[in-house]
Amino acid sequence: MSAVTRIVLNIGEAWPTNLDEPAAFTYLTVISEDCDMIRYPMLTNPAGSTTLAGSAMGRQMLAQLIEKTKPVVEPTLAFLDFAEVDIATGSFLREAVMGFRDFCRNAAGMIYPVVANANATIEEELATYLRGRNDAIWACALDADGAATDPRILGELDAGQMSTIQLIAQHHPISAPELAKLRPDDKIGTTAWNNRLATLSAKGMLKEVRHGKTKLFSPVMETV
Numbered sequence: 001m002s003a004v005t006r007i008v009l010n011i012g013e014a015w016p017t018n019l020d021e022p023a024a025f026t027y028l029t030v031i032s033e034d035c036d037m038i039r040y041p042m043l044t045n046p047a048g049s050t051t052l053a054g055s056a057m058g059r060q061m062l063a064q065l066i067e068k069t070k071p072v073v074e075p076t077l078a079f080l081d082f083a084e085v086d087i088a089t090g091s092f093l094r095e096a097v098m099g100f101r102d103f104c105r106n107a108a109g110m111i112y113p114v115v116a117n118a119n120a121t122i123e124e125e126l127a128t129y130l131r132g133r134n135d136a137i138w139a140c141a142l143d144a145d146g147a148a149t150d151p152r153i154l155g156e157l158d159a160g161q162m163s164t165i166q167l168i169a170q171h172h173p174i175s176a177p178e179l180a181k182l183r184p185d186d187k188i189g190t191t192a193w194n195n196r197l198a199t200l201s202a203k204g205m206l207k208e209v210r211h212g213k214t215k216l217f218s219p220v221m222e223t224v
């Protein structure tokens with residue numbers, strides 16, 4: 001990620017740990033030279049439990065994430081920061097994390113969720129859920145200044161999807177016709193490339209930007 005040029009701290013209300021009292025919901029918007037980012041702490045009440053459990057809590061978190069997510073005009077990474085969380089159950093992750101991913105891809109098309117600072121147990125819980133559905137999401141470590149490191153994919157992509165991400169990582173931004181010209185020996189036509197790119201974009205694996213009538217694609221995270 002390029003050097004940060006502006007940081008904006010926003011305070012609102014979110015679901016509390018005990019679900020009775022509103023808690024402070026702090027989110028950080030960092031504007032960089034090439035891509036905006038938003039940082040949402042997944043633990044909104046540091047004095048409360050460090051366990052996020054159940055579909056009801058996940059749906060409440062999802063509602064708050066949606067409420068605080070504003071329209072953007074440039075590709076924007078939304079980091080879901082699990083740094084203070086010890087345990088997150090599969091039902092919470094399904095409703096909150098994957099629900100937010102689906103919201104972003106369907107209703108907020110320029111926003112790309114990334115799981116940040118999740119411990120190994122949380123990552124495995126989420127990866128297990130995703131593998132059962134041939135789905136995936138980006139994950140990384142994120143420091144206090146908003147610098148992302150160790151990007152990786154949780155879950156499962158098929159061999160063609162994974163090779164496409166690796167190819168685009170070397171040649172981006174790139175369009176489907178350019179991919180067809182770049183890899184003629186693969187005997188994959190422009191329509192097939194378009195379908196593959198659309199699937200990866202729907203999963204939040206690739207950033208998609210229109211340039212005139214052409215769609216250009218880049219990896220959400222730079223390294224696989």
